[in-house]
Amino acid sequence: MIHSLFLINCSGDIFLEKHWKSVVSQSVCDYFFEAQEKAADVENVPPVISTPHHYLISIYREKIFFVSVIQTEVPPLFVIEFLHRVADTFQDYFGECSETAIKDNVVIVYELLEEMLDNGFPLATESNILKELIKPPTILRSVVNSITGSSNMGETLPTGQLSNIPWRKAVVKYTNNEAYFDVIEEIDAIIDKSGSTVFAEIQGVIDSCIKLSGMPDLSLSFMNPRLLDDVSFHPCIRFKRWESERVLSFIPPDGNFRLISYRVSSQNLVAIPVYVKHIISFKENSSSGRFDVTIGPKQNMGKTVEGVIVTVHMPKAVLNMNLTSTQGSYTFDPVLKVLTWDIGKISPQKLPNLKGIVNLQSGAPKPEENPSLNIQFKIQQLAISGLKVNRLDMFGEKYKPFKGVKYITKAGKFQVRT
């Protein structure tokens, strides 16, 4: 299946290679570089490239291209998903999935890659199992190891590998038993010129941090589970229970993991927490234009909208912008033509406004298109869909765990057309 993996940074250096079968020369990456050049934008590099003898399947994560070499038929998503899993594992082990982190821990990276694939077929990708085989680096451990000469490798088969709950190890002990759930919802929306919603849906996830001793069996129930239109589960969740009772019943993995992702889509249900008033216009033959944007809270359920950032990709003809903002600060990148307005909190009393003049290249024709506004925001303590966790029960263990649920709403791909 997966023959080789090359990690390439943005400047085109191949800084790591790993082969699971015979060695494939680095020169195969030239096809990738070619495609990359053609695409101009990193996002537009085709994920699958066909070369005379191989196929290259790549992902782009944290400014690194993960380029895998394939020789025979394999579902492309299989490879893509696996590469993401590799990146996730690095993230998990080193706290970040960056070029420096990988270079600093190259031996562990290599050991991980060795365990994750055997002959190109995934072997152990569950972080729990990997962590028993190869211990993540910590400062303390590396000091101890350098003195005692003991190793980072597990000497026995991880217990998860053989159990039917591979995501959890057998012996887990905590002095403080805690279970935290973060319900994070993102609003994806397209708002048209007149302010009406063209499209809106809520994408939610429940991220969990569970530190419980032993083999706890949890069940999490919601006040309004019917809201969830489409759900995807961590393998630990018992599908049958969900189907019949709409209860999430599971033996959790140890540590951080994503319990479910869900979607709430039904336009009338989605409350749009902000509104935008905008005038962006360019005059014919005057090499200047007007820019006036006001943003305000709407249906915010008594919660403050914070962390508001407006990003606008201005037309190419724009040279500069002279704006004044009543709140927050703005920057305009004249190379990328990106205007960023960092607003912060919106208070309903005094709506933030940004207005001024847009300078165009002299002689350039009036831009035909109006830029769209991309808006980011955050609302704490609110799940915009109205989803509420009802209760969390634990079976199988005697102690009383500390439980917590946090809600947060964010803007996902939130775009206002002008």
Added chain:
Amino acid sequence: PVTCRHDDLKEMLDSNKDSLKLEAMKRIVAMIARGKNASDLFPAVVKNVACKNIEVKKLVYVYLVRYAEEQQDLALLSISTFQRGLKDPNQLIRASALRVLSSIRVPIIVPIMMLAIKEAASDMSPYVRKTAAHAIPKLYSLDSDQKDQLIEVIEKLLADKTTLVAGSVVMAFEEVCPERIDLIHKNYRKLCNLLIDVEEWGQVVIINMLTRYARTQFLSPNQNESLLEENPEKAFYGSDEEDSKDDKPDAASLVKRKPYVMDPDHRLLLRNTKPLLQSRNAAVVMAVAQLYFHLAPKAEVGVIAKALVRLLRSHRSQGNWAAAKAALSVQGMFEPYLKSFYIRSTDPTQIKILKLEVLTNLANETNISTILREFQTYIRSMDKDFVAATIQAIGRCATNIGKVRDTCLNGLVQLLSNRDELVVAESVVVIKKLLQMQPSQHSEIIKHMAKLTDNIQVPMARASILWLIGEYCEHVPKIAPDVLRKMSKSFTGEEDIVKLQVINLAAKLYLTNSKQSKLLTQYVLNLAKYDQNYDIRDRARFIRQLIVPTEKSGALNKYAKKLFLAQKPAPILESSFKDRDHFQLGSLSHLLNAKAVGYQELPDWPDEAPDPSVRNVEVPYGAWQGLPTLRFSLSLSFPDPESVSESESESSSSSSESGSDSGSRGEESGDQSEEEEEEKKKKKKGKEGPRKVCPESAGRYHRHWRGEGAGSATSWELRNTSRDMGGLQPISPCLDSFTSPALERRDQLITSQPQHVPTAFLPPSAQMLSPVFSTMKTYELLHRMAGEGLSVEYYFNRQPFPPDPHMVAVQIQFSNNTESEVKNLRVSEPKLVSGMRIQEFQEIALMPGSMVGIDTCPQLPGVNWAGSFSLWHVSSSTHSRQFYVSIQPPVGELMAPVFMSENEFKKEQSKLTGMSEITEKLTLLDKCQSDHTIVQRVTAAANVSRVPCGADNEYRFAAKTVTSGSLILITLEQKEAARAHLTVNSEKMVIGTMLVQDISQALAQ
């Protein structure tokens, strides 16, 4: 300096300090990771292969696997270490030794690898077995001659029941012998049932393989539909014709058109994969989606839409889009999610274009106005490639949906005044295409475009307009010469491509309307003759020669008009997703639209289903991990002696109906084809090994016994006597259906010889029906309406079945409600599943109004079975019918009562706690409060006996499962206010769960 550093490393490796070795190995691995050559260190490194420090060892392994291929001789030094490792008591060490050993690509060790793999395949640890499965394709790629031996290992591992091994062995199967679909038969149901517990990557591989498998083994679930679509009229008119000819073909065609019934195994696959649509792993979701796309009835494919939309939304959508793009072309499925495909200005261009493609595909009469409104927004985008794609999309909508064609055209005409060349060029091209479809209706637009030449400056657009006017100059006879006049005026100032089109226009006008344009044409050609660009000069010279007749001009002159004004085919605007249908969805080949190496074709559905019984497995009791549904079907019947020839054809068609036969056959061609078949079969066997039971050979058995039966009455007679002699003892009553289908069928044939069978001839286990006990619950098998006068009921008489105590007796009762005698009644097609056995019974005849009962005793292999068998009822010599029926025994009948004391009960119960204990709370109804009713209801629901109990609010019952003799203990504890606790203790958890359900239901009635 490089060699210096290496010396340094060598020194460290030679030292006897592990920490130094480790440091050296780390540095070497870092070199390998950067792609630097470290091969000269091989001798120094390989020495450390037996190092005690596990991390050093692991890193040495990494090094070895990387360089062994280059330094084969030295690599051999390490082999003995691995061979030792293979015997290590620690399973992790065994596994990693095998992993490295098999990863060293040195041909000379192939025999060692083979041996190691074989040994590991029967290792106790499933992890080692998994590693063995991984090693198979490694060895195969090193030496493909080992294929046969490897297939044996694969076969063995396929039978493995642990989820850990399943994914890996199927992966090996796919790489080594994907064509050996027969190896899957017996593992099919197991794989379906294990699927949900297999790790994600294995799931993908298994699902893809099963998709292919299902395509070869089941019938298309959409065949009814396609039949209806194809020839509803034919079928209607056809019957008239056939009436006049003969009855037989009519019957045959009826059989052909019988309603499609999905094979339960096919359903099993669909049912067991569906939950995986909710997997977090995109590859699994896609795998299930393609499975549904290729295997599910059309009505059910829609379920994948939701999951696919989810994939596309993911933050990692880039690749997902690419991979899923094909699925998006499925018509209609995504309509509810139309808006999810609306485009944001921040999407990468690739995704924008894919979304556009989907939107275009989804466009129909009802939503087109919304979609066009969206498109209007997109046209103003900054991303010009995307705008161009949008314009093309509009063009496609216009071609597909006639209603909006004019709107689209007008919209596109407006775009002609866009400032962006690309936009204009693209619009002109699309308009050109649209106009080519029906030019006569659009002379207005052509006129409009002609006017545009005054304003539009984009050369490409001007050129396109000129081409259009030239091409359709006959539709705009007045304007065209005028345009030429204007253009000739400005000719010298035009761009080259425009000049060329001016010349073209002039030529075309000259040919159609020479009167008005002759002078103009010559003027233009003269101008062109002295143009700076030699292309233009050449063109002018060429055209002049071609169109202006002179003495010198050749034969081409005559055809000038044909050359210039030939009918040009309208370009077809269609989706780029087209023509990929033949690839398996979500595969690399599908994405690239080219066959990738190792791609396995997705076969077409077979016309007739291969024998489903090949998937039957003898399963030792208790081996089940899931809750399987077992079926059995009983076979067959025989026609009356007088009507052999006539009903032969019918019975053959009916047997093909039952799915056991792959081909149709006729009595006439019997002998010859049989010989041929025989030969073929032998060849096949030679090639594929004796163990294979392929669909053909299963069909062959059928033929075989039929032929023999017709020819050799002697053998039957012999058997018959033996049966008479051993009258008291049923003769081989319990045939294992799987191991000896041929034998069994022959047996049937014998018993089915057309003779009048008096009741006394029935085996001893069949008896005249005594009145049914009032407590016995009878179940209907065949209603008399459905059975055309024959009704069949069955019940469990709870009597021990003497020939085999592991069987459960089922009494089947036949009643003839017709006027005439029902003869030759028998159970046919004994294709029993999973170790189920059935007591054969002979053909019987029923006088009108009479009843007969028969004990037949399927052995129950495990938890649950549902049976189906077909009954053949011949009521007259010309008419025979076959009925499909099924028996679904309640779990309570699969046990026999045991008597035990209270103490014994308590003792046993204490052993069966934890997982083996199932408790349910229930509320007892008023009428169900008394001792008597409770006991009666429980014993009616299950074949259990009461155990004495000291407490008066508690009831205890005990039983043993018939097949394995596992204890089942039931406790019913009455609490205050009609509440009660029902507890079942049994190591057979599935039985326990079902029993709890059944009993609580019985008590609630």
